[in-house]
């Protein structure tokens with residue numbers, strides 16, 4: 001080895017600098033690629049082709065592969081009223097019909113708005129086929145702005161930056177009602193005004209960011225546009241004249257109501273489950289919607305408390321002993337919410353350091369009511385919180401911060417703010433006083449426990465600040481005549497999509513729909529299982545259930561030995577169906 005001279009040393013330095021730069025570039029490149037492939041997950045191949053041809057559809061194996069499922073993408077007009085706007089690409093997944101006598105396609109929507117429907121065939125194909133029929137292709141798609149569909153709604157660059165904005169605000173944690181014991185307290189009024197002022201200011205910032213970052217791309221996310229997409233996709237996939245079949249839950253019932261009323265002559269079989277009032281959705285500003293949604297929330301809450309007490313502390317630790325008065329449990333909850341209103345709970349070691357407010361805790365309880373089969377778990381989590389450890393409860397509200405795309409709120413607002421009417425001038429914008437009055441009305445007249453608790457989970461409002469209008473906004477009529485009756489499914493104690501909304505849609509289409517009602521608590525029928533309602537899902541095979549059928553629920557909310565016996569007594573067929581329903585409930 002020769003000693004290194006000065007010249008050599010300069011050269012070496014240059015070589016080191018150059019190779020370091022090259023290395024950094026390589027590392028960055030590799031990192032970006034892995035980052036992007038995480039970003040798009042299974043769909044690296046679904047990036048739109050260079051020249052997008054309208055109506056072009058690709059099907060290929062999903063990545064990773066899923067048995068009997070194809071993943072795909074279809075090119076649709078971005079704006080059905082203006083060809084110059086260009087194209088959009090809709091991400092699809094299809095669980096193929098298992099029978100050789102394939103009957104066509106059923107389009108699916110999982111709710112939200114914001115739920116990526118392409119996940120349904122991928123994660124729940126066999127269970128959905130059990131419910132709908134295995135002679136149909138089941139097609140999930142990511143609606144406009146959502147999931148892998150492009151353009152996507154991305155106001156913030158990542159979950160990290162959206163979390164930085166929403167963390168510990170009333171948007172993340174909901175509105176705190178310091179005590180429900182005196183709803184005419186002037187102190188309470190002032191506290192609500194203060195929180196709603198913050199709420200409105202945050203909504204204004206959020207809307208301005210979305211408008212600036214997304215520009216005109218934000219115009220194409222509304223439900224009416226998604227209806228046109230379903231029509232377009234159905235024509236490409238099944239042919240011009242084949243009827244559209246559809247299955248949608250929760251917000252999917254809004255999409256369903258729009259679909260059948262906008263295009264009645266195109267409609268085949270349609271099931272909607274967990275009904276949201278489409279008249280209010282399309283004709284009232286979004287901050288007014290929740291008062292309708294919580295009509296039955298108190299009923300569900302009472303069932304939760306009663307079932308817990310009946311189950312006893314081994315199954316539901318919120319009760320001190322079996323058959324304790326349910327009002328005692330209710331009082332312990334209120335004492336907890338009041339105490340947390342006076343002193344929010346510090347959570348240093350949760351998914352991220354932070355606090356849990358009373359509004360956040362109450363909002364989580366409201367969400368928990370939607371899924372009775374999750375009650376045993378949720379009862380344990382609340383019981384820990386009530387006895388001093390709120391980490392697990394807090395983790396239900398606050399998720400780990402990552403560089404994934406921002407979740408939920410912006411894609412949801414991109415839909416709701418194009419669907420709901422917006423006041424024409426700032427003089428008519430709702431004020432903190434308006435929101436407070438509306439909230440107090442909901443607490444006094446509809447649900448004293450949850451009248452102001454929908455914001456956690458259903459973060460609507462603030463559409464007056466939204467930057468754009470869509471190409472089309474549908475507002476009715478809602479009384480279409482259909483060749484095949486639409487099937488509507490409601491529950492008697494649904495804390496967020498009340499029976500009254502199901503009855504409303506049914507009454508607007510008395511001869512073009514039938515309603516069946518499951519007699520139990522839950523948001524969706526498969527969140528509570530009724531074998532009787534289920535076996536009437538001969539619907540997609542052409543068997544129309546009798547209008548007004550009421551089905552008892554079959555599965556206990558805090559299952560012990562007895563309910564196990566009940567399940568064992570079911571026929572093999574029913575047990576298989578029940579298994580499919582459990583799969584749906586657990587993974588939906």
Ligand SMILES: *[C@@H]1O[C@H](CO)[C@@H](O)[C@H](O)[C@H]1NC(C)=O
Pocket residue numbers: 389390391392
């Ligand atoms: C609180 O609960 C969390 C999650 O179950 C646990 O990790 C933590 O150790 C508990 N904290 C205390 C102080 O017991």
Ligand SMILES: *[C@@H]1O[C@H](CO)[C@@H](O)[C@H](O)[C@H]1NC(C)=O
Pocket residue numbers: 476477478479
């Ligand atoms: C449907 O409703 C519209 C307006 O709401 C009304 O004008 C029309 O007469 C109704 N049609 C039928 C068939 O009832």
Ligand SMILES: *[C@@H]1O[C@H](CO)[C@@H](O)[C@H](O)[C@H]1NC(C)=O
Pocket residue numbers: 531532535536
């Ligand atoms: C559905 O099942 C119930 C019992 O589980 C039975 O009584 C009823 O007749 C069945 N209905 C249909 C339409 O098969």
Ligand SMILES: *[C@@H]1O[C@H](CO)[C@@H](O)[C@H](O)[C@H]1NC(C)=O
Pocket residue numbers: 503506510511514515547548549
């Ligand atoms: C269908 O059943 C619902 C619920 O019982 C009822 O309100 C409605 O009037 C019925 N419709 C018809 C046309 O009978």
